[in-house]
Amino acid sequence: MxxxxxxxxxxxxxxxxxxxxxxxxxxxxxxxxxxxxxxxxxxxxxxxxxxxxxxxxxxxxxxxxxxxxxxxxxxxxxxxxxxxxxxxxxxxxxxxxxxxxxxxxxxxxxxxxxxxxxxxxxxxxxxxxxxxxxxxxxxxxxxxxxxxxxxxxxxxxxxxxxxxxxxxxxxxxxxxxxxxxxxxxxxxxxxxxxxxxxxxxxxxxxxxxxxxxxYPLRKMLALAFDGITSLSIKPIRIITGVGIGISFLSFLLIVYALISYFMGSVVPGWSSSLIASCFIGGIQLISLGVIGEYVGKIYLETKQRxxxxxxxxxxxxxxxxx
Structure with a gap:
């Protein structure tokens, strides 16, 4: 040899x-x-x-x-x-x-x-x-x-x-x-x-x-994120799971609200409404950010530079x- x-x-x-x-x-x-x-x-x-x-x-x-x-x-x-x-x-x-x-x-x-x-x-x-x-x-x-x-x-x-x-x-x-x-x-x-x-x-x-x-922390984080988005689509699946979970909780809240309404025990809940809106809004923005990252990577791949x-x-x- x-x-x-x-x-x-x-x-x-x-x-x-x-x-x-x-x-x-x-x-x-x-x-x-x-x-x-x-x-x-x-x-x-x-x-x-x-x-x-x-x-x-x-x-x-x-x-x-x-x-x-x-x-x-x-x-x-x-x-x-x-x-x-x-x-x-x-x-x-x-x-x-x-x-x-x-x-x-x-x-x-x-x-x-x-x-x-x-x-x-x-x-x-x-x-x-x-x-x-x-x-x-x-x-x-x-x-x-x-x-x-x-x-x-x-x-x-x-x-x-x-x-x-x-x-x-x-x-x-x-x-x-x-x-x-x-x-x-x-x-x-x-x-x-x-x-x-x-x-x-x-x-x-x-x-x-x-x-x-x-390789400062900024570059290390960028490399880590590139590694995750390059090799796995699990973040998108996690978003799907979180969305399903939140939808289920929202359905339970709707049922609870309807029951409370018909029983006449509705109490104005400004704080709970605000918390729920902020929580849902935050989840949506994070989800859009992760999905946008994948879409951006697809965009770069299609250019074939x-x-x-x-x-x-x-x-x-x-x-x-x-």
């Missing part, structure tokens, strides 16, 4: 502080795996510049000139972490046998790649990197993250608990995954839909090496130099 070609796909957004520190670590890992005879000499590290506003792309260009293992693609504008990751994997799928996606900040344990490659050589097509614990997270982040995975499971979405976007995926899986054309993507929940043999590798996450996280546009590749510059 030929040694597999590995592409490590790394999305980058304003990482000029941390990239010079983590790039040598990724290169060292590639060289170790090559020396151990697990992967091919043609393996690469593919950086995806997600429309950074700092010197991230210049650093990637400089790295590609210094070592043949470094490659880079630049998106025409910022498209978000998930689209940048997808762009890197789609670029790699025809040039390698396996990809490992990992963030640039050095928090994910790079040494877990050894176990991932071993699992691939043993027959797995997808290997999920799963956090064994969340000691480095604040209580709030740990609580919200774990709650999110539980909610996703309750919603019927197939996700891997405590898995983010650190995973090994074979080219065979990526070629099938390329048939998924939706714009509203949530990769953590979409790869289980593809199928194929999969397994998990557990690791401990570290503190960020340098710089600040580019590209999920990302690649403006430059370091390979293009090398061709110009030749």
């Amino acid at each position: 030929d040694k597999p070609i590995l592409d490590i796909v790394i999305p980058c957004y304003n990482e000029e502080t941390v990239l010079p520190m983590t790039a040598p670590l990724f290169l060292k890992k590639i060289e170790e795996l090559i020396q151990e005879g697990k992967i091919s000499l043609d393996s690469r590290i593919v950086f995806v510049n997600d429309g950074s506003k700092d010197k991230t792309w210049e650093i990637i260009q400089d790295l590609s000139k210094k070592d043949i293992h470094f490659q880079g693609v630049c998106l025409s504008r910022n498209r978000g972490h998930q689209n940048a990751l997808l762009a890197g994997m789609m670029e790699a799928k025809d040039k390698c046998d396996i990809t490992i996606s990992i963030d640039c900040d050095g928090q994910d344990d790079i040494d877990a790649m050894d176990k991932m490659v071993d699992e691939y050589l043993a027959g797995a097509e997808i290997v999920y990197g799963v956090r064994s614990r969340r000691d480095t997270d604040s209580f709030f982040k740990r609580f919200t993250a774990e709650s999110f995975y539980k909610v996703m499971h309750w919603m019927g979405a197939e996700t891997v608990y405590n898995h983010a976007d650190y995973r090994l995926v074979s080219a065979k899986v990526l070629k099938e995954f390329s048939n998924f054309k939706e714009v509203n993507i949530y990769l953590r929940g979409m790869f289980p839909l593809v199928g194929f043999k999969s397994t998990c590798v557990y690791y401990e996450r570290k503190e960020r090496i340098a710089g600040e996280s580019h 590209p999920r990302y546009i690649i403006s430059e590749r370091t390979d293009d510059e090398e061709c110009k130099g030749d």
